[in-house]
Amino acid sequence: MFSKIKHVDDGDHWxxxxxxxxxxxxxxxxxxxxxxxxxxxxxxxxxxxxxxxQEAQVALYDDLLKEFENDLEKWMATIDKDTLSIEFFxxxxxxxxxxxxVTRRFREILDDFFPRYLNIIFSDxxxxxxxxxxxxxxxxxxxxxxxxxxxxxxxxMRLSQERTLSVLYYCYGIIKDDVAKxxxxxxxxxxxxxSSRLILDKAGxxxxxxxxxxxxxxxxxxxxxxxxxxxxxxx
Numbered sequence: 001m002f003s004k005i006k007h008v009d010d011g012d013h014w015x016x017x018x019x020x021x022x023x024x025x026x027x028x029x030x031x032x033x034x035x036x037x038x039x040x041x042x043x044x045x046x047x048x049x050x051x052x053x054q055e056a057q058v059a060l061y062d063d064l065l066k067e068f069e070n071d072l073e074k075w076m077a078t079i080d081k082d083t084l085s086i087e088f089f090x091x092x093x094x095x096x097x098x099x100x101x102v103t104r105r106f107r108e109i110l111d112d113f114f115p116r117y118l119n120i121i122f123s124d125x126x127x128x129x130x131x132x133x134x135x136x137x138x139x140x141x142x143x144x145x146x147x148x149x150x151x152x153x154x155x156x157m158r159l160s161q162e163r164t165l166s167v168l169y170y171c172y173g174i175i176k177d178d179v180a181k182x183x184x185x186x187x188x189x190x191x192x193x194x195s196s197r198l199i200l201d202k203a204g205x206x207x208x209x210x211x212x213x214x215x216x217x218x219x220x221x222x223x224x225x226x227x228x229x230x231x232x233x234x235x
Contacts, residue, residue, distance in 0.1 A: 100162035131221035161192025
């Protein structure tokens with residue numbers, strides 16, 4: 001006796017495939033929803049962080065301005081709100097021409113300025129949002145006569161680096177507290193930039209006097225924190 005063979009109806013076959021596809025679509029939909037929620041949460045986190053650090057930057061600028069606004073004119077200095085840089089502009093006050101040693105007048109300014117500056121940037125209010133303080137040395141594009149622009153650039157690079165090291169060395173000697181000295185070594189750097197960031201007048205011509213300057217630039221760690229959040233999200 002032949003055994004009965006059970007035939008699967010084509011309708012049942014396609015129904016099974018349809019059920020499978022429906023199930024997969026639900027899984028994909030669920031994954032997509034979870035992904036979008038994670039993206040939304042990450043974007044919200046980044047947005048909140050950006051707002052927090054923007055507020056911190058404004059607060060830091062306000063505190064620096066409040067502390068130094070009565071001194072800026074006599075120091076020939078300005079505070080840049082966007083870069084949080086305190087820039088000293090009078091080249092004859094800062095260094096003798098072609099020399100890297102800090103002048104007596106600039107030492108007097110640093111004696112007054114630098115301890116007060118540290119009290120702000122290393123305070124509990126800002127210590128968690130600051131990643132670096134850069135002492136930046138800037139020069140004009142000129143050097144001695146009969147020197148081409150490339151050689152002038154590198155001569156000025158060497159000079160600007162030596163000058164920022166002199167400023168950092170002198171500032172380090174001003175501070176007597178060991179904890180503050182440790183924070184300086186961890187956070188303050190000397191950066192010679194030669195003539196790479198010239199100041200131009202309204203006609204687009206180099207302002208050689210104002211291009212020769214020293215800046216104390218405060219760098220926040222907001223960009224680093226945003227990168228960390230994105231890296232954690234993509235793991």
